[in-house]
Amino acid sequence: QKEVEQDPGPLSVPEGAIVSLNCTYSNSAFQYFMWYRQYSRKGPELLMYTYSSGNKEDGRFTAQVDKSSKYISLFIRDSQPSDSATYLCAMSGYSGAGSYQLTFGKGTKLSVIP
Amino acid sequence: GAGVSQSPSNKVTEKGKDVELRCDPISGHTALYWYRQSLGQGLEFLIYFQGNSAPDKSGLPSDRFSAERTGGSVSTLTIQRTQQEDSAVYLCASSPGIRESQPQHFGDGTRLSIL
Numbered sequence: 001q002k003e004v005e006q007d008p009g010p011l012s013v014p015e016g017a018i019v020s021l022n023c024t025y026s027n028s029a030f031q032y033f034m035w036y037r038q039y040s041r042k043g044p045e046l047l048m049y050t051y052s053s054g055n056k057e058d059g060r061f062t063a064q065v066d067k068s069s070k071y072i073s074l075f076i077r078d079s080q081p082s083d084s085a086t087y088l089c090a091m092s093g094y095s096g097a098g099s100y101q102l103t104f105g106k107g108t109k110l111s112v113i114p
Numbered sequence: 115g116a117g118v119s120q121s122p123s124n125k126v127t128e129k130g131k132d133v134e135l136r137c138d139p140i141s142g143h144t145a146l147y148w149y150r151q152s153l154g155q156g157l158e159f160l161i162y163f164q165g166n167s168a169p170d171k172s173g174l175p176s177d178r179f180s181a182e183r184t185g186g187s188v189s190t191l192t193i194q195r196t197q198q199e200d201s202a203v204y205l206c207a208s209s210p211g212i213r214e215s216q217p218q219h220f221g222d223g224t225r226l227s228i229l
Contacts, residue, residue, distance in 0.1 A: 008154075032215065032217075034217060036220075041222070041225075042222050043118070043120075043205055043220035043221050043222040043223050044157075044205070044220045045220070046217050046218075046219060049217050051215070088156075088157070090157075100212060100213070101159050101162075101170075102147075102157075102159070102218060104156050104157040105156065106154070106155070106156040107156065
C-alpha cells in the first residue's frame with residue numbers, strides 16, 4: 001500500500017460546479033497537510049496548508065482533514081476554467097534524518113469546461 | 115527574483131553525457147530540496163540541504179547523482195553518465211527552515227530529456 005493514494009482522474013466538470021478532490025494516507029504520523037496546484041509545464045504552487053484535523057477556507061477553496069479516517073479533501077466552489085490544472089496533495093512527515101519530508105500523491109488532473 | 119529560479123528550463127542531451135542543473139532559492143530560505151517528477155510517478159524526493167550541508171541523501175537513485183550547495187544559496191544537481199531513465203522534470207523547492215510547519219515553495223523545474 002502506498003503512503004498516499006490520490007485518484008489521478010482525469011476529472012472534467014462544467015464551469016460553476018463544486019469540485020471535490022481527495023487523498024487517503026496510511027502514515028498516522030503526518031501532521032501537516034498541503035494542496036498544491038500545478039499548471040502544465042510549471043512547478044507546483046502551494047494552494048492550501050493545514051495542520052491536523054479540521055477545515056480551512058480561503059476564498060473558493062476549502063481544505064478538510066479527517067485524521068481519524070486518514071482522509072483529506074479539497075473543495076473548489078464555483079469552479080472556473082482557470083482552475084484547470086493538476087492538484088497534488090502532500091503531507092509532512094519526519095524523515096528520520098533531521099528533516100521533514102513531503103510525501104505527495106500522484107495528482108488529479110482537473111478540467112473545468114466553460 | 116521573488117521565487118525559486120531554476121535553469122536551464124529545458125535540457126536535451128545524449129545518453130552518457132553529464133548534466134548540471136541549477137537552483138536559486140528564495141532569498142533567506144535556509145532549506146533547499148530537490149525532487150524528480152516522472153510521468154505518472156508523482157514527485158520523488160532526492161535530497162535536501164540545510165545551509166550548505168546535506169544530512170539526507172537517501173533519495174538519490176544512484177551514485178551517478180550528486181548535489182552541492184555553496185554559500186547557503188545556489189545549489190547544483192549533477193547527473194553523470196546520463197541514462198534514458200533519467201529523463202524527467204527535476205524540481206527544486208526551498209523553505210525558511212526545516213521545521214515541519216514551514217511549507218516548501220517550488221520552482222518551475224528543468225525538463226531533462228536523454229536521447
